[in-house]
Amino acid sequence: MIQHRRRGSKVTQSQSGRCHVISPHHHQVKPCSYKYHTHTQTNSTHLSINTQDKARQHKAASTPHQRLQTLRSRKKERMGRAPCCDKATVKRGPWSPEEDAMLKTYIEERGTGNNWIALPHKIGLKRCGKSCRLRWLNYLRPNIKHGDFTPEEDSTICKLYISIGSRWSIIAAQLPGRTDNDVKNYWNTKLKKRLLGGRRKDRRQGAPASNELDSANDGDRPLSASAMERIQLCMQLQEMQNPLQLWQPNRQVAAAHSDNNSNSNNSGSFNVAVAEQGQSSPLNDQHLSGHPQQLASPPSSANVVTIEAELQELLYSATTTTTDSVVTTQQGDVDWWSYDHQKGKEAPENCWDFTPRTTSVFQDYTSVVYDM
DNA sequence: AATAAGCACAACCGCCAGCTT
DNA sequence: AAAGCTGGCGGTTGTGCTTAT
Known part of the structure; x- marks a missing residue:
């Protein structure tokens, strides 16, 4: 079974159930720590986990906090999860200087509007809102220090x-x-x-x-x-x-x-x-x-x-x-x-x-x- | 000189909490 | 109460560059 993952990587599952990533860069097969369902889920639809596994999972959650998390997780599975953006049309990868300038200029002039998801549409960037947020917080934001740590x-x-x-x-x-x-x-x-x-x-x-x-x-x-x-x-x-x-x-x-x-x-x-x-x-x-x-x-x-x-x-x-x-x-x-x-x-x-x-x-x- | 291995870091991912509808 | 959305977070990956063999 081979499913395509990001940037051309291919993910395979061995007979043991362990996933491997075939890196387009290193052209190597290496163990992958992803949980398998994350590779195969499409459009936020998780692979179904059988009921016995769920019951075992819930029982294994020894503390009330863990049990609560398990229940929340299952609720999410039922609900599904809407993608934050259309990944088919959104640009990914490194930011260009032009994109940086557009994002920086807009935020400095008008702010984020407390809505990162809508921000790229307002600016005209073909980027995910989360990506814009990350770029701003980690790189474009004023007073960011780069380089050697003291x-x-x-x-x-x-x-x-x-x-x-x-x-x-x-x-x-x-x-x-x-x-x-x-x-x-x-x-x-x-x-x-x-x-x-x-x-x-x-x-x-x-x-x-x-x-x-x-x-x-x-x-x-x-x-x-x-x-x-x-x-x-x-x-x-x-x-x-x-x-x-x-x-x-x-x-x-x-x-x-x-x-x-x-x-x-x-x-x-x-x-x-x-x-x-x-x-x-x-x-x-x-x-x-x-x-x-x-x-x-x-x-x-x-x-x-x-x-x-x-x-x-x-x-x-x-x-x-x-x-x-x-x-x-x-x-x-x-x-x-x-x-x-x-x-x-x-x-x-x-x-x-x-x-x-x-x-x-x-x-x-x-x-x-x-x-x- | 060629190749492999390691390193650094930007970017992406899914999960979760909190809020709104 | 349920459903949905968003921001924030930590874990992980991809890839260009450097170093070692």
Whole structure:
């Protein structure tokens, strides 16, 4: 079965049910993470999922929140979903300078009219409204910063990611001029590799490697890649604090959650709980209240200091304790990762020692609860 | 020099929440 | 209450460019 997907890509489904994308660029077949129905749905009509699967899906949704989401999902399937635009007539791909100028000029003169969908028609652009919005927000909007991230921005991104996860819009809101897309790309292409890759060598000495972590989690409750990354980061911090207690429960947090997690199963899986209750956080509480079932108690200030120090050590040691994975700065990057205490200097404002305005956010740090 | 592999980033996608009809 | 629409979000892909072999 072959269905055409965007920009000439072809999607196939193997006998195992796994999808593959035949890239027109690389001319390679590679595994595809798309859910199969997204490949085959046409005109917003989802492939029917059989009733037993739905019942299983609903039963598997253990929490009331998950069950609610399942029900909403099914409702959507019944309703269908109208496309936001006619994809046959809408132009896609990179924006031309002329299109940019048209969009920018119109919005600067008349605003968006609070209706992105109607905007391209008003302007005369053959673009999807969503595409116009994205182009404006990520590129054309005034005061957008492009190019290298400053060390302080790096610091803020890392801390917030460990604290609240992949909520890029919230993280970007703390970085004036940066867009969530920029921050997301920067994390995925640079920061993540620096943090997660910097200490990989240490794991060879008894600690589970990242792929072992993945395989150890092949149970019934898959974790998102984001959650896994955060677990890895926390594990690395734990490992540094006490290498012999790797994979041991965070007793303090686990105790705090013993009541809340009483309904969890004993199948060897573990839960990730995110503390998001900072009192003085500049973040919008509305944004942080999305997963009430995952809330955890805020850590003590002593723990915050410890974690922050360990994070700093993690980053610095990544450049000093490894030999074959030394972090090298690329052309145009600021060489702050290799800032060295041996130089006998105080940490600059843009270093981890510096406490930015997001300190209170960092207090909502991630805690990992192992329910094994 | 040719090719493969990796990187960076703009753009696209589906999902979801909130609002309106 | 149901149906439909829109904006916002995070995950993922496509593709040009660079680097490695």
